[in-house]
Amino acid sequence: MKLDKRSRDLRKMIVKMLQAGGRGHVGSALSLVEILRVLYDDVLRFDAGNPRWPQRDRCVLSKGHGCLALYAILADKKFFSETELLKFSKTDGLLGGHPEIKVPGVEASTGSLGHGLPIGVGLAINARYERADHRVFVIVGDGECNEGSVWEAALCAGKHRLSNLTVVVDYNKHQSYATTFEVQDLEPFADKWKAFGFGVQEIDGHNIEELRHAFTRLPIEDQKPSVVICHTVKGKGISRAENNLHWHHKNKVTEEEIQSLFEELEVG
Amino acid sequence: MRKTSLDMVYELAKQDKRIFFIGSDLGVGTLQNFKEEMPDRFFMEGISEANIIGMAAGLAMEGKIVYVNTIATFLTRRVFEQVVIDLCMHRVNVRLLGNGGGLVYAPLGPTHEAIDDLAILRAIPHMTIVAPADANEMRRLMLKSVDYPGPIYIRIAKGFEPVVTGEEVSFDIGKAFPMREGTDALIMTTGVTLRNGLEASDQLARQGLKVSVLHVPTLKPLDQSTILKYAAKVPVIVTIEEHTIIGGLGGAVAELLMEANFSAPKRFKRIGIPDVFPEKYGSQSSLMAEYGITTDNLVKVITQFTQVNDPAKGCAPSRMWG
Numbered sequence: 001m002k003l004d005k006r007s008r009d010l011r012k013m014i015v016k017m018l019q020a021g022g023r024g025h026v027g028s029a030l031s032l033v034e035i036l037r038v039l040y041d042d043v044l045r046f047d048a049g050n051p052r053w054p055q056r057d058r059c060v061l062s063k064g065h066g067c068l069a070l071y072a073i074l075a076d077k078k079f080f081s082e083t084e085l086l087k088f089s090k091t092d093g094l095l096g097g098h099p100e101i102k103v104p105g106v107e108a109s110t111g112s113l114g115h116g117l118p119i120g121v122g123l124a125i126n127a128r129y130e131r132a133d134h135r136v137f138v139i140v141g142d143g144e145c146n147e148g149s150v151w152e153a154a155l156c157a158g159k160h161r162l163s164n165l166t167v168v169v170d171y172n173k174h175q176s177y178a179t180t181f182e183v184q185d186l187e188p189f190a191d192k193w194k195a196f197g198f199g200v201q202e203i204d205g206h207n208i209e210e211l212r213h214a215f216t217r218l219p220i221e222d223q224k225p226s227v228v229i230c231h232t233v234k235g236k237g238i239s240r241a242e243n244n245l246h247w248h249h250k251n252k253v254t255e256e257e258i259q260s261l262f263e264e265l266e267v268g
Numbered sequence: 269m270r271k272t273s274l275d276m277v278y279e280l281a282k283q284d285k286r287i288f289f290i291g292s293d294l295g296v297g298t299l300q301n302f303k304e305e306m307p308d309r310f311f312m313e314g315i316s317e318a319n320i321i322g323m324a325a326g327l328a329m330e331g332k333i334v335y336v337n338t339i340a341t342f343l344t345r346r347v348f349e350q351v352v353i354d355l356c357m358h359r360v361n362v363r364l365l366g367n368g369g370g371l372v373y374a375p376l377g378p379t380h381e382a383i384d385d386l387a388i389l390r391a392i393p394h395m396t397i398v399a400p401a402d403a404n405e406m407r408r409l410m411l412k413s414v415d416y417p418g419p420i421y422i423r424i425a426k427g428f429e430p431v432v433t434g435e436e437v438s439f440d441i442g443k444a445f446p447m448r449e450g451t452d453a454l455i456m457t458t459g460v461t462l463r464n465g466l467e468a469s470d471q472l473a474r475q476g477l478k479v480s481v482l483h484v485p486t487l488k489p490l491d492q493s494t495i496l497k498y499a500a501k502v503p504v505i506v507t508i509e510e511h512t513i514i515g516g517l518g519g520a521v522a523e524l525l526m527e528a529n530f531s532a533p534k535r536f537k538r539i540g541i542p543d544v545f546p547e548k549y550g551s552q553s554s555l556m557a558e559y560g561i562t563t564d565n566l567v568k569v570i571t572q573f574t575q576v577n578d579p580a581k582g583c584a585p586s587r588m589w590g
Contacts (some may be wrong), residue, residue: 101358108329109357112349118319119354122326129308130330149350152319 001206003237007033008265011237013072013085015265019258021089023251024097027241028141029068031172031205031232036073038211039137039168048079051104057134058123060107062116063141063170064098065249070106071095079105114147116140117167121153124165124225135218139168143175146184151196158197163219167198167227170205172234176248193227205230238264270424272403273365276410277335278302281309284414288327290320292338317342321350321362328360333414339373340366340382340423344389355419356394362419369399369423369459370510371546371555378545382423386458386487387515389421397487398441399423399459402431405485408439416441425460425510426552432463433483444491446498450478453504453570456495458484458517461508461561468566477574490520496528504573506537508566510556513540535573539565 003011010033018024039059040046047053061070068088075082080094080103087093094103098111108119120138127134144150157165171189173180180186190200199220203210211230220226234248235241238261241250278301281287289302290311303310313320317338324334336343343364344351355362366385373380389395396418400406406424413420420441437445447462448469457465465481472479482498484491499505505525507518518538525536541559548558556562 108325109353112353114318115322115350115353118322118350119326119329121319122323122328123330124326125311125323126327126330126332149318149322152316153322156313156316156319156323 002268003206004208005268007037007237008268010037010069010072010076012262012265013075013082014068015258015261017068017071017085017088017095018250018253019255020086022253023089023249024068025065025248026068026250027174027235027244027247028063028066028249030236030238030241031234032066032069032139032170033072033236034206034208034211035139035168035170035230035232036069038208038215040073040077042212043215044137045134046077046105048077048105051079055132055134057137058107058120059137059139060110060116060120060123061099061139062110062120063113063139063144064110066139066141066170067095067097067099070099074103074105077105113141113144114149117150117153117157120165121157121160121162124157124162125160127164128162136165137168138165139170142169142171142173142180142186143183145169145186154193154196154198157225161197161223162225163223165225166218167225169227169229170232171229172232174234174243174245174248176245178245190229193229197224198227199224200227200229202229202231205232206236269400269403269406269429270367270426272406273410273422273424274299274337276407277365280410280414281306284333285309286331286333287414288332288334290324290334290336292317292320292342294337317347318350321347322354324362325354325358325360328362329358333361333363335363335365337365338367339380340369340385341380343421344382344385348388351389351395351419352392356392359394359418361417363413364419364421365424366421367424369425371541371552372426374546374552374555375549377549381546383512383541383546384515385421385423386509386511386517387519390488390515390520394418395488396420396441397423398485399487400485401457401460401462401483402429402433404431404433404435404437405439408437409441409485412439412441423459429460430463432466442486442489442491444486444494445483446480446494447483448479448481450480451501452477452574453479453506454498454502455479455481455566455570456484456505456507456517456521457481458487458509461510464508464561464563464566467563468570471563471567472570475571477570479570484517487517487520490524492524495521495524499525499528499534500530502534503532504535504570506539506566506569506573508539508561510561511540512543513538514543516540537569537573539569
């Protein structure tokens with residue numbers, strides 16, 4: 001499936017940050033682009049001019065190393081100026097290699113994996129206590145699901161039947177060293193979440209319609225937290241990065257390489 | 269002290285709807301009144317401390333004040349990174365109530381002995397660390413804990429400790445409290461060792477030595493000005509704590525004193541647990557005695573140090589004792 005212009009434009013913003021910072025978790029961000037795009041375009045309630053607006057939906061990027069995609073969409077939505085993208089991971093820049101709460105639109109500082117879902121459980125319990133109708137989304141990576149704390153929080157969310165909580169898994173099947181099947185196989189993955197008390201749906205995480213359909217029909221099951229397992233491609237949209245472990249985190253990228261990435265994204 | 273801290277959580281929560289409680293898998297009946305009267309703010313989430321700290325952070329990010337209670341080692345060693353990232357980086361109002369600070373769990377062995385909790389937490393920016401001396405001080409601390417900004421670790425001793433502070437003494441987080449005045453030596457205490465400090469000062473008074481006692485319940489932020497003011501007046505300074513001598517009260521005071529560059533010579537000694545995992549069982553008091561965390565040892569060390577300091581005794585001023 002070809003990526004549309006909006007998906008390619010967001011990826012160009014990611015390449016701009018790679019160009020500016022000279023490094024970044026590119027592959028991990030590229031698999032996330034459509035997930036974040038649909039959340040921010042069609043699902044989440046937010047006010048970019050008032051990032052702490054109490055009625056906003058809470059969206060925690062627990063796989064914080066995917067932040068290039070988050071920064072692209074937050075800049076696109078005017079949470080901060082696009083010029084910040086050009087200062088990515090520079091001394092005087094706002095945006096670093098993992099998201100921090102000082103950045104408008106970032107809900108929680110993450111980076112070390114396995115922290116976002118426990119925090120999301122707290123946010124969801126608070127919303128329920130306050131009888132507030134905002135929702136909580138936590139985006140986790142597949143490699144991140146190696147962490148025990150993810151499953152501690154999943155048990156807790158299931159016990160409390162947190163139907164206002166949705167876990168979105170970016171299941172690109174690759175972690176840093178190798179595929180998830182080689183490093184620490186998660187399968188049967190959907191069954192694990194079901195067993196922990198979640199309503200589960202599996203979709204193509206690059207298909208805009210499937211994402212919209214899934215995210216606008218939550219919770220998946222009444223009285224249960226939801227997990228949307230998004231089957232994605234690491235490095236999606238840049239042919240040399242797709243399913244290429246050397247692009248999980250990229251540095252020492254040449255200007256020539258950057259230009260060819262822009263050209264590829266131009267034509268799609 | 270433990271009962272007081274939990275009773276206070278209940279009392280405070282009745283007055284303030286921002287207050288939540290999360291336990292791990294505490295003893296049967298713990299805070300039953302809280303659970304019955306305020307069930308939507310009472311959580312017992314199982315043996316899953318990483319999740320509990322994150323969950324507490326999430327609640328606190330939304331403006332709640334969350335008291336988390338379990339065994340101290342689990343709140344420090346086990347979930348260090350959650351404490352650093354979820355609580356301290358986000359500067360949220362979570363209060364960690366650590367059961368069994370020090371050697372309380374002597375019969376259970378070194379997995380449960382929180383002998384390094386203060387050192388572990390002192391290294392984290394934005395953390396506040398308080399070790400009260402008795403139930404009275406715990407009550408005063410708990411009242412102040414509600415609106416104090418940022419995360420707080422509250423070290424809870426065994427329970428049924430002798431009460432050594434008065435009912436009406438004032439308390440502020442971040443303040444050290446002079447309990448005895450004297451110019452021959454200074455004893456600094458934290459937590460339950462205040463009792464040893466007071467007893468030693470009284471015994472030494474009978475020997476003609478005037479020994480001040482400065483109680484330092486707040487390890488971080490350290491009340492540097494009061495400590496330096498009292499340290500400046502004396503030639504002998506001894507710290508005593510139910511904690512490793514690395515990085516706790518003794519470590520914090522040593523760092524401060526070295527950089528003070530006093531012109532007059534000082535003798536300094538840290539009394540505490542040496543750099544070991546305790547190998548014996550027994551009781552809190554028997555293990556404290558094993559490591560010299562006693563009134564008798566405090567008296568002995570100060571007696572030796574002050575004699576050394578007396579030019580009439582002819583000892584070299586640079587010699588270290590103890």
